[in-house]
Amino acid sequence: MVAVRGGAAGDFRLNLVEENADARELAVRDYFARHLARMRPLEQLAKREQGYVASRLRADMRTVDMQETIREWEFKLHADYSVLGQILTYVALARKELDFRVVRGVVAAFTFSDEVALANEVMNLNIELVTLPEWMRGAGKVTGHSTGVSLPRIPQIAQPE
Template sequence: MEEQYAHECHIRDLYAARLAEFRPNERLLKTEHSYNDSRVRGDLRTIDQDGIIRVWEFKISATYDGLGQVLTYTALARMDVNFQRPVRGVLAAFEVQPEVATAIEVLNLGIEVIILPDKLRLAGGVPLTTPTIVVPQIPTLSILLPSTRKDEP
């Protein structure tokens, strides 16, 4: 778990450093943003040219826990600004569980889903694909030994 968190932090840090490349109309406010009277921290906080604040959660693979985190951060951020400014949540990952994407859309949660570019996998040491296991070809006995069955020559 801690190792995955470290990978996510590396990916977040590289994304933050290259924010202008990925999101040219946004600027970085802070990484590891804390909320009043809470121990939770959002991964990244940005603001766009229209003044919309975005709170980000970075995941290798976004599942229910990532959705819960970004919803929590979005609620806390809205309370931080006393509901006086627009705040949107962003769930950024290399892949998103289909049911999570469906829940965001069907329930109109207002969470932006960002599929991270594969080139960022290297920052977190995340393989491009699951390693393929090569299974050796084991010869069958019929190849090595003559058949003892009467119906075979």
């Protein structure tokens, strides 16, 4: 658990996100990228950590298919509504930078909150939602379903003989 200072009054709020979540997401992304030909045979990896000229933001991965459709990827362990803003921003930056070529957003995650699929469908966002297979959790050492809550570690105490 990480304490984050924020707000004008200097209030403290707790950010209940695993400290290693970013590293785990990157490990899963790297595994997916290495095995892209098996997972998505009609796409080729263009770049990991795709940046944009007009921004410091970076998409996790960019792929290109045989019709030259560009896909900007965002990987999450669990995707909630905040990922929609991320991927839409990456798609907008890429379209502007690439003279409005066809660019699609892709969110890959082990689990999605219900609101993500609902917003994508109702608002016609045209974002591809890819559910990562459970066996791929091993790539990022992701155990079970992420709850967003850090559990305490219980030390082992040596037993008297």
